[in-house]
Amino acid sequence: MNTRAAVLCAAAVVVAGTVTAVPAGATPAPAAAPATKLTWKKCATTDQPTLQCATLKVPLDHDARGGERITLALSRVPHTAKTYQGPLLVNPGGPGGRGLSLAGFVASALPKSVAAQYDVIGFDPRGVGRSTPALDCRPGHFTPARPDSLPATAALERANLRRARSFAAACGKKYARVLPHMDTISAVRDMDAIRAATGAPKLNYFGYSYGTYLGAVYAKLYPQRVRRLVLDSIVDPTGVWYDDNLTQDVAFNDRHRALMAWIARYDKTYRLGTDPVKVEARWYAMRAALARRPADGKVGAAELEDTFLPGGYYNGYWPHLAKAFAAYVRDRNADPLVQAYENFAAVDASGDNGYSVYTSVQCRDASWPGDWDAWRSDNWAAYRKAPFMTWNNAWYNAPCAFWPVRSRGPVNIMNDKLPPALLFQATNDAATPYEGGAMVHALLHGSSFVIEQGGGNHGITLSGNSCLDKHLASYLADGTVPRGTGAVDAVCRAQADPKPITSKVASRTAHGATLHGLLGFRG
Numbered sequence: 001m002n003t004r005a006a007v008l009c010a011a012a013v014v015v016a017g018t019v020t021a022v023p024a025g026a027t028p029a030p031a032a033a034p035a036t037k038l039t040w041k042k043c044a045t046t047d048q049p050t051l052q053c054a055t056l057k058v059p060l061d062h063d064a065r066g067g068e069r070i071t072l073a074l075s076r077v078p079h080t081a082k083t084y085q086g087p088l089l090v091n092p093g094g095p096g097g098r099g100l101s102l103a104g105f106v107a108s109a110l111p112k113s114v115a116a117q118y119d120v121i122g123f124d125p126r127g128v129g130r131s132t133p134a135l136d137c138r139p140g141h142f143t144p145a146r147p148d149s150l151p152a153t154a155a156l157e158r159a160n161l162r163r164a165r166s167f168a169a170a171c172g173k174k175y176a177r178v179l180p181h182m183d184t185i186s187a188v189r190d191m192d193a194i195r196a197a198t199g200a201p202k203l204n205y206f207g208y209s210y211g212t213y214l215g216a217v218y219a220k221l222y223p224q225r226v227r228r229l230v231l232d233s234i235v236d237p238t239g240v241w242y243d244d245n246l247t248q249d250v251a252f253n254d255r256h257r258a259l260m261a262w263i264a265r266y267d268k269t270y271r272l273g274t275d276p277v278k279v280e281a282r283w284y285a286m287r288a289a290l291a292r293r294p295a296d297g298k299v300g301a302a303e304l305e306d307t308f309l310p311g312g313y314y315n316g317y318w319p320h321l322a323k324a325f326a327a328y329v330r331d332r333n334a335d336p337l338v339q340a341y342e343n344f345a346a347v348d349a350s351g352d353n354g355y356s357v358y359t360s361v362q363c364r365d366a367s368w369p370g371d372w373d374a375w376r377s378d379n380w381a382a383y384r385k386a387p388f389m390t391w392n393n394a395w396y397n398a399p400c401a402f403w404p405v406r407s408r409g410p411v412n413i414m415n416d417k418l419p420p421a422l423l424f425q426a427t428n429d430a431a432t433p434y435e436g437g438a439m440v441h442a443l444l445h446g447s448s449f450v451i452e453q454g455g456g457n458h459g460i461t462l463s464g465n466s467c468l469d470k471h472l473a474s475y476l477a478d479g480t481v482p483r484g485t486g487a488v489d490a491v492c493r494a495q496a497d498p499k500p501i502t503s504k505v506a507s508r509t510a511h512g513a514t515l516h517g518l519l520g521f522r523g
Contacts (some may be wrong), residue, residue: 006215019318038197040076048104052076058126060181062189068177072190073130074123075100077107081116086200086227088118088476089191091125092519093209093233093459095184096357097471098129098350102518109462109511113474115127118204123194125187127357133178135356142347142355145300148291149392150383161372164398164510166437171360174403179405182360188218195225202227204476208459208519209233209432213240216413216440223417228476229444232424233458236436237443240410241362242369245397246382247433253386255312255430256280262315262497263322269500270326282329284387295334299341305392306345309339312389312430313458314516317344319501363403366410372401396522416445422475423447424468426455426494428466431521438487448481448489455494459519467492 036056043053043313053075056165060068079085103122107115124131141163151157152516171179191214195203204227207215212231219226236244260283261276272279287301297438299307307324311317324340327333369375375394383390414473421444425437434451441449452460461472471490474480 002270006241009224027392035067036193036197037199038074040078043075045104048077048108050077051104052078053100056194058190058193060178060356062186069086070126071132072123072126073100073193074121075103076122077103077120079117080112080121083117085117086119086202086204087195087198088120088204088206088228089194090120090122091205091207091211093207093211094128094354094358094520095125095187095210095361096128096354097125097210097520098354099123099125100130102451103335105514105518106462108240109370109474109515110476114278114473118476121194121198123190125357126190127178127182127360128353129350130439133175134353135171135175135178135182135360136346136349136352137174137356139349139352141167141302141352144303144346145294146302148300148303149395151391152289157376160395160398164395165402167359168363168399168402168404171356171399174212175360176404178405179360179364182357183364183408184214184361185221185408185411187214187361188221188289191218192222201225204228206230207232210235212432213413216415216444217411219415219418219421219444220411220413223415226418228479229418229421230404230424230461230472230475231440232423233429233432234423234437234440234460235432236423236439237410237413238439239396240366241397241434242366242399244436245393246378247391247435248431249379249382249388249390250386251428251430251433252309252312253388255428256308256388258428258456259311259315259318262318263325266322266500270322270503271330272326283325286325295328295475296338297343299334299338300397302392303341303345304337304344307341309389309392310516310521311460312342312456313519313521315457315497316513316514319498320344323431323501354520355522359397359399359403360512362397363400364405364407367407368397368400368403370401375401384501413440414443418444418446420479420481422471422481423449424452424461424472425449426452426457426460428454428456429460430456433465443489448483449487450482450490450492451488452494453491457512463515465492465495 004199038054040052040054044051056072058068059065060070090106091099093104099122103120107120127135147159148156202225205215213235215231260280264274264276264279265269267274287304290304291301301482308321312320324336327336379394423441427434441447461468
């Protein structure tokens with residue numbers, strides 16, 4: 001592991017010199033928005049009796065502050081200790097992830113003595129959830145059953161291309177004035193407006209997934225305003241976003257095969273065979289059958305992929321997915337599969353909103369190939385190595401090939417002006433593969449890199465691993481970070497994989513399932 005990490009970090013230093021520069025207008029750091037005092041009101045829930053809510057108006061275009069303003073929705077669990085360390089802004093990723101509920105979770109999952117020293121603040125980023133306007137480009141875009149994601153025929157490719165073009169066109173028509181301002185840099189400037197509204201001179205930040213890129217870009221634009229920086233499950237900033245998605249495809253395929261091996265290990269429960277290769281073959285046979293005849297008219301091949309994708313994010317879902325797989329193949333009973341689709345993959349209005357923001361930000365953030373021939377060539381090449389999610393992922397991002405707004409270009413996050421940042425990464429993470437964490441560790445001078453050896457989940461702190469959580473708590477308590485002599489600074493062992501659900505063994509609950517429910521998928 002240390003050898004691999006050393007090679008990756010050495011490569012990161014080389015690549016760092018070729019990363020696209022910060023786009024014009026993003027540096028030097030824009031002046032902070034005029035401070036607006038927040039009015040916090042009680043919005044307590046049974047689980048979060050001290051939760052408060054507020055709204056903050058920010059410019060749609062931060063370079064035209066006299067123009068249109070939009071509204072951000074905020075939540076807060078206020079500090080209770082005499083020692084106050086300032087606001088801790090938290091983000092679940094996405095882009096498009098709702099963040100209001102994350103504040104309460106983080107405040108309750110951290111040690112009480114640590115959480116009590118912070119105002120833990122969640123927010124729905126611009127365009128998301130309770131922030132206004134909330135985007136919904138094409139309601140019902142994911143209504144099942146969709147065309148098979150695998151474009152094995154020209155007709156299937158045309159059908160999927162029509163969906164991608166239609167979505168991009170709908171966004172452009174409905175949100176023409178908003179789309180030029182849906183990007184990571186604009187969201188980062190919103191974050192600094194939140195900081196200013198709290199009255200804090202510096203910000204503490206904790207982000208998962210895409211939230212790691214958001215945090216790294218904030219640190220690039222406002223290094224003097226960063227007090228603590230925690231990044232968990234880290235985006236590779238040198239691949240934003242087209243190359244990162246191709247890298248994901250291979251990692252998700254590996255994670256899917258880990259699920260197949262887990263099912264084979266528990267053959268006494270699932271009776272799908274003891275050979276992972278043959279179990280995987282039965283999964284693809286199920287996919288082919290569903291492509292011909294979707295279960296209950298709604299779970300076709302594309303929806304099957306959607307349903308199993310969450311297993312690549314969190315192994316706590318494996319028992320549920322395995323049960324549905326076995327029932328369909330062994331018992332010819334599609335009901336558990338349909339239920340799994342409803343639980344893990346069905347897209348409601350909230351999901352439509354999340355996808356609208358996802359595409360709006362990713363398509364605006366960075367350049368994407370405008371020639372579909374390049375997409376076709378690259379994704380068929382990836383599919384030959386990683387068939388599980390390659391084409392599903394391609395179509396999910398395909399609106400960017402036809403996006404109506406010009407791309408800005410990614411941000412070079414290289415930074416030597418920060419206090420020590422704390423980075424967490426699982427070695428087998430599929431959504432943000434390990435290489436991204438090693439790259440960011442190399443780019444953020446003085447950062448501390450903690451890995452979960454053998455872990456495959458996405459979002460690993462506050463999810464039940466006490467070793468990781470100890471490092472997180474120490475850092476938030478007094479800024480302490482581990483320091484190693486190699487490419488990584490600390491190694492924590494992964495938690496054991498789950499066991500099948502039986503009458504004696506319940507499904508995994510507590511913080512792991514709660515966190516991954518908040519983080520969602522695709523981000």
